[in-house]
Every structure is written in C-alpha cells, then in structure tokens.
Amino acid sequence: MDCLREIEGKQAHDPMFIEKMNKSSKPRCIMVPGPVIVGAGPSGLATAACLKEKGVPSVVLERSNCIASLWQLKTYNRLRLHLPKQFCELPLMGFPSDFPTYPTKQQFVDYLEAYARRFDIRPRFNETVSQAEYDDKLKFWRVRSSDLKGKKVEYVCWWLVVATGENAEAMVPAIEGRAEFDGDIRHTSSYKSGEEFRGKKVLVVGCGNSGMEVCLDLCNHNARPSLVVRDTVHVLPREMLGRSTFGLSMWLLRWLPMRLVDRFLLIVSWLMLGDTARFGLDRPRLGPLELKNLSGKTPVLDVGTLAKIKSGDIKVCPSIKRLKRYAVEFENGKTENFDAIILATGYKSNVPSWLKETNMFSEKDGYPRKPFPNGWKGECGLYAVGFTKRGLLGTSMDAKRIAEDIERCWKAEAKQGQR
Numbered sequence: 245m246d247c248l249r250e251i252e253g254k255q256a257h258d259p260m261f262i263e264k265m266n267k268s269s270k271p272r273c274i275m276v277p278g279p280v281i282v283g284a285g286p287s288g289l290a291t292a293a294c295l296k297e298k299g300v301p302s303v304v305l306e307r308s309n310c311i312a313s314l315w316q317l318k319t320y321n322r323l324r325l326h327l328p329k330q331f332c333e334l335p336l337m338g339f340p341s342d343f344p345t346y347p348t349k350q351q352f353v354d355y356l357e358a359y360a361r362r363f364d365i366r367p368r369f370n371e372t373v374s375q376a377e378y379d380d381k382l383k384f385w386r387v388r389s390s391d392l393k394g395k396k397v398e399y400v401c402w403w404l405v406v407a408t409g410e411n412a413e414a415m416v417p418a419i420e421g422r423a424e425f426d427g428d429i430r431h432t433s434s435y436k437s438g439e440e441f442r443g444k445k446v447l448v449v450g451c452g453n454s455g456m457e458v459c460l461d462l463c464n465h466n467a468r469p470s471l472v473v474r475d476t477v478h479v480l481p482r483e484m485l486g487r488s489t490f491g492l493s494m495w496l497l498r499w500l501p502m503r504l505v506d507r508f509l510l511i512v513s514w515l516m517l518g519d520t521a522r523f524g525l526d527r528p529r530l531g532p533l534e535l536k537n538l539s540g541k542t543p544v545l546d547v548g549t550l551a552k553i554k555s556g557d558i559k560v561c562p563s564i565k566r567l568k569r570y571a572v573e574f575e576n577g578k579t580e581n582f583d584a585i586i587l588a589t590g591y592k593s594n595v596p597s598w599l600k601e602t603n604m605f606s607e608k609d610g611y612p613r614k615p616f617p618n619g620w621k622g623e624c625g626l627y628a629v630g631f632t633k634r635g636l637l638g639t640s641m642d643a644k645r646i647a648e649d650i651e652r653c654w655k656a657e658a659k660q661g662q663r
C-alpha cells in the first residue's frame with residue numbers, strides 16, 4: 245500500500261503524467277446559466293454587451309490570448325477602417341468624438357478594449373472550441389474546449405452563439421511547384437509592413453481590399469510589387485462628391501433602386517478613376533452593390549493603389565501556372581523572377597470543423613444557410629452573429645436581435661422558476 249501511495253505522490257509532481265492525465269481524463273463539466281458565445285471579436289463582444297444590458301450573463305470563449313485577435317494579430321500596420329466610423333460602431337457605445345472618420349487599427353482596438361471594459365466582458369482566453377453538439381435527450385448544448393496544455397472543459401448550456409467570424413482561417417490556395425519556390429510565401433494575415441520587403445520583387449496574389457492595399461504599402465516602402473488579377477473587380481474611390489462612397493450609396497438607396505445607384509457609382513468612378521479595364525482591371529457585368537448583395541463580393545475601396553497601377557509602379561499579372569525556384573510561370577506562358585509571394589486570397593469560416601450541426605450552417609462554406617437578414621437564428625437555442633457579409637453593421641444588427649430573443653426565453657425561464 246505504501247508503495248502505491250509513493251507512486252501516486254511522485255506522479256502528482258510529474259509534468260509528463262499530469263499532461264497525460266489531462267489529455268485522457270474526462271473533461272471538467274461547467275453548467276452555464278446563460279449563453280456560451282464562441283469568439284471574442286467584435287461580434288462576440290457586441291452580443292455579450294447587449295445581453296449584459298438586459299441582465300443576461302454569458303460566457304465568452306476565445307482561442308486566442310486577446311480580444312479582437314483578427315485586428316490585433318492578423319492585420320497589417322497601415323490598416324484603417326475603410327467605412328466611416330458611424331457605420332462601424334457596436335451597439336450601446338459609439339466611437340469617441342475625437343476619432344477621425346476612418347479610425348486606425350490601433351484606435352479601433354482601443355475602442356473594443358474600452359467596450360469590453362465598459363460592459364465588464366471577461367472572455368476565457370486560450371480556449372479553443374473543438375466541438376459543440378446538441379444533446380437531444382437532455383435538451384442542452386455541449387460545448388467542448390481545450391486550452392494550450394490540452395486540458396479539456398465541457399460547457400453545458402441552453403443557448404449557443406457562434407461568433408467565430410467570416411475570417412476565421414486564411415484561405416491558402418494550392419499552387420503547383422510551391423515546395424520548389426525558395427523565397428518567402430505568406431498570407432496577408434501574417435503581413436505587417438513593406439519594410440521587410442524593401443528593394444524586393446514581390447508578387448501579391450488576389451485583388452480584394454487586402455491585396456490592393458498591401459501593394460500600395462509595398463510601393464511606399466520601395467519594394468516592387470506585381471498583382472495577380474484572375475477575375476473581374478469593381479474598384480471605387482473611397483470618397484466621391486465630398487462624401488464617403490459607402491455613406492452616399494446607403495443614402496441614395498433610400499430613394500433609388502439599387503441598379504440606378506450602381507449606375508451612378510460607376511459613372512462617378514469612371515470620371516474619377518478612368519476606365520479601370522485599361523489597366524487590367526475589368527469590371528464585373530453586375531454593378532458593385534448588386535454584386536455585393538448577390539454574392540457577398542466586396543468592391544475595392546481605393547486609397548491610392550490605382551494611381552500606382554496607372555503609373556506602372558504596380559504591374560498587373562494573370563493567374564499563376566506554377567512556381568519555380570525563384571520564378572513564377574504565369575498562365576500566359578511568361579516567366580518572371582520574384583523574391584517573395586504574398587497571398588491576399590481571403591479567408592473562410594471554420595464553423596464546420598467544430599459545430600456538429602448542419603441544419604442552420606452549411607457544411608460547404610460554414611455560413612448560415614438562410615439569406616440575410618434571417619441567418620442569425622437557428623433551432624434549439626443556436627445563433628449566429630457576424631456572418632452577413634455586411635461588416636460591422638451586420639454584426640450590430642445580429643447582436644441586438646440575438647440578445648432580444650434570448651432575453652425573452654431568459655425571462656420566461658425566470659418566471660417558471662418562481663412558480
């Protein structure tokens with residue numbers, strides 16, 4: 245017996261054994277009276293704040309070690325909001341009045357930190373949700389998370405709010421010959437500044453807002469960027485007629501049909517930017533707002549990149565065929581040398597990797613199946629915030645609706661409890 249006790253005592257101090265026990269033993273179970281919110285980005289914070297204001301407590305789980313990890317850890321230094329601040333504020337607390345129209349990334353992060361403090365939202369950091377499943381017998385959600393050491397916890401709750409975002413994972417395309425290329429290849433989510441590419445020839449793949457702005461940043465740091473454009477794209481000036489293009493569009497949409505507003509945007513863009521097709525940027529057949537509405541594809545809001553394309557500082561290239569040691573062969577048969585490649589190829593949702601549910605969320609793209617504005621609510625207490633392809637404005641709408649809906653059930657439960 246003493247011998248067993250001695251082994252037990254030694255094991256209690258053996259990190260290898262503790263690690264093994266943590267991994268193999270049953271997860272600790274925590275009953276949560278209110279909803280569990282997965283993700284502490286703007287969407288998770290907005291939902292937690294709206295719930296808090298209605299007296300509903302929640303638990304926020306975040307895989308990273310900070311709030312708004314997309315903004316703090318995965319964006320480049322020169323980033324600013326590209327919609328004016330009044331279209332990007334979260335419910336219940338506006339931006340400080342001394343913020344500029346287009347706040348910098350740091351200002352936006354400061355605002356979110358202040359927002360979390362104001363509503364006393366304290367996410368559980370370094371907890372990655374690996375599985376969430378509805379228990380049909382018990383009528384509860386079971387949400388499993390694991391921390392950095394592999395220690396598992398199971399949260400049991402009535403409501404589950406998915407706030408993991410449209411940008412949860414980088415989209416990295418398979419490119420033939422990738423292993424052969426000897427230069428640096430990275431996604432925009434790990435690009436900070438053109439400083440480290442000074443003097444280098446860099447190929448930027450993808451011409452969404454990230455790709456266009458990274459090219460400009462590279463130019464400003466005396467690197468030599470080329471841009472792969474494989475499809476059509478709408479480039480609009482960020483401002484027109486002394487107003488933000490986005491604000492002006494929203495205002496015009498109150499009076500005019502979308503097609504007419506699109507026509508207007510295209511005429512003004514043509515007057516301000518010229519014919520973008522002349523520089524290798526063909527426009528889609530549908531107008532910018534109609535395309536955004538139908539497919540979710542965001543128009544590029546130009547902050548100076550187009551001028552650099554016109555001046556020849558940024559070269560436009562076709563799709564990549566394959567990579568070689570220090571060169572890229574393009575679909576048109578031409579080969580050119582490059583020191584580095586930056587993939588500005590976008591992001592994807594990670595919901596299908598952890599949520600065991602397929603009625604509300606599509607397994608294909610990890611977005612709610614129901615189109616806007618009905619995608620926020622599923623069955624059995626399941627909700628989605630921030631999957632509308634409408635930026636922070638969409639987040640605010642979802643968060644308010646979700647909090648109202650949960651509040652109704654919460655109050656009904658409380659009444660039943662009193663009886």
Ligand SMILES: Cc1cc2nc3c(=O)[nH]c(=O)nc-3n(C[C@H](O)[C@H](O)[C@H](O)COP(=O)(O)OP(=O)(O)OC[C@H]3O[C@@H](n4cnc5c(N)ncnc54)[C@H](O)[C@@H]3O)c2cc1C
Pocket residue numbers: 282283284285286287288305306307308311312313314315319323324325326327331332371372373374407408409410411412454594598629630631634635636637639
């Ligand atoms: C470069 C860039 C600029 C943008 N600029 C604008 C803009 O100007 N205006 C605008 O309206 N929108 C903009 N957007 C859109 C963007 O989607 C929103 O700004 C916003 O970040 C969305 O918030 P979110 O909380 O839904 O998602 P995120 O900010 O991505 O937050 C989701 C959180 O969930 C966490 N998470 C993911 N999976 C798990 C898991 N399994 N377990 C636990 N936690 C998890 C992530 O770590 C992350 O912190 C921009 C996006 C990008 C990429």
Ligand SMILES: NC(=O)C1=CN([C@@H]2O[C@H](COP(=O)(O)OP(=O)(O)OC[C@H]3O[C@@H](n4cnc5c(N)ncnc54)[C@H](OP(=O)(O)O)[C@@H]3O)[C@@H](O)[C@H]2O)C=CC1
Pocket residue numbers: 323324325326327417432449450451452453454455457472473474475476542563564588589590591
């Ligand atoms: N200042 C701001 O506020 C900024 C906002 N954003 C926002 O962040 C979100 C993500 O933007 P972003 O990172 O640009 O991603 P996007 O998804 O908007 O753009 C990705 C681009 O990459 C292209 N692409 C994808 N795969 C390939 C490939 N294999 N070869 C060539 N091209 C490819 C796509 O082309 P195709 O269309 O043909 O698929 C598309 O043009 C958007 O909502 C955007 O508006 C981003 C940066 C700045």
Ligand SMILES: O=C(O)C(=O)Cc1c[nH]c2ccccc12
Pocket residue numbers: 327490536542543633634635636
């Ligand atoms: O940054 C984004 O992509 C957003 O989701 C917000 C946004 C930018 N430009 C737009 C045009 C129409 C609707 C939303 C946006």
